[in-house]
Amino acid sequence: MAARSVAGMFERELEALGKKQGFEKTGDLIKIVPPDLFAELSFQAVGVHISEDELRKIIRGMTALFSTAAKYNVTCEELLSMLISKLPKQILQVIRHVWNEEGKHLCELQKSRDLLPSGELVDFHWKIGMAVSSDSCRSLNHPYVTVELKVADYSGQITSKILELTIPEFKNFHKQFKEMSAVLETV
Numbered sequence: 001m002a003a004r005s006v007a008g009m010f011e012r013e014l015e016a017l018g019k020k021q022g023f024e025k026t027g028d029l030i031k032i033v034p035p036d037l038f039a040e041l042s043f044q045a046v047g048v049h050i051s052e053d054e055l056r057k058i059i060r061g062m063t064a065l066f067s068t069a070a071k072y073n074v075t076c077e078e079l080l081s082m083l084i085s086k087l088p089k090q091i092l093q094v095i096r097h098v099w100n101e102e103g104k105h106l107c108e109l110q111k112s113r114d115l116l117p118s119g120e121l122v123d124f125h126w127k128i129g130m131a132v133s134s135d136s137c138r139s140l141n142h143p144y145v146t147v148e149l150k151v152a153d154y155s156g157q158i159t160s161k162i163l164e165l166t167i168p169e170f171k172n173f174h175k176q177f178k179e180m181s182a183v184l185e186t187v
Contacts, residue, residue, distance in 0.1 A: 065079075065095075066098075066102075066103075069099065069106075070103070070106040070107045070109065073107045076096055076099045079103075083095065119151035119152060120151065120152045121149065121150070121151055122158055123148075123149075123150035124147070124148070124149055125147070125148040126146065126147045127146050128143060128144070128145055128146075129143070129144050129145075130142070130144075131143075131144060143167055144166055144167070144170075145164070145167070145170040146162065146163070146165075147162070147164075147165065147173075148162050148163075
């Protein structure tokens with residue numbers, strides 16, 4: 001029963017990855033790569049025309065696939081059963097080989113940390129604003145803090161994340177940063 005539950009969670013998360021990161025499109029890209037090259041990921045001088053961006057998507061897709069499989073500690077058969085309709089047999093054989101060789105190690109790593117590399121904070125901006133009115137309320141007069149984080153992922157692509165915080169939310173945010181700073185000073 002528990003194995004079915006974990007397999008179901010893995011399948012749902014894999015489907016969500018497909019929607020969020022375009023795994024179906026990544027699967028289409030993987031299909032154009034000959035299996036022996038996929039196994040080696042060496043495309044030079046072989047005549048396979050693949051852009052850097054497409055290669056980056058394949059690597060992200062495989063990283064997400066193995067990370068999710070490790071997170072749910074799925075067996076090789078469970079992993080392959082989720083992919084059988086999405087990828088050619090030869091590619092599945094490569095994935096089987098990699099999972100059989102490295103899956104146990106990845107599951108052990110997953111217990112201690114997330115496999116997906118974390119981003120690097122590139123820039124941080126903040127400003128204070130005042131909500132003075134809206135369509136539904138004539139006079140709000142509520143201050144807020146806007147925080148913009150620019151983060152570079154492991155491929156170097158920079159994305160911006162913007163947070164709008166009420167004053168109590170910002171005070172909590174600030175308190176947590178002070179706590180982290182105090183802990184870091186003890187290291």
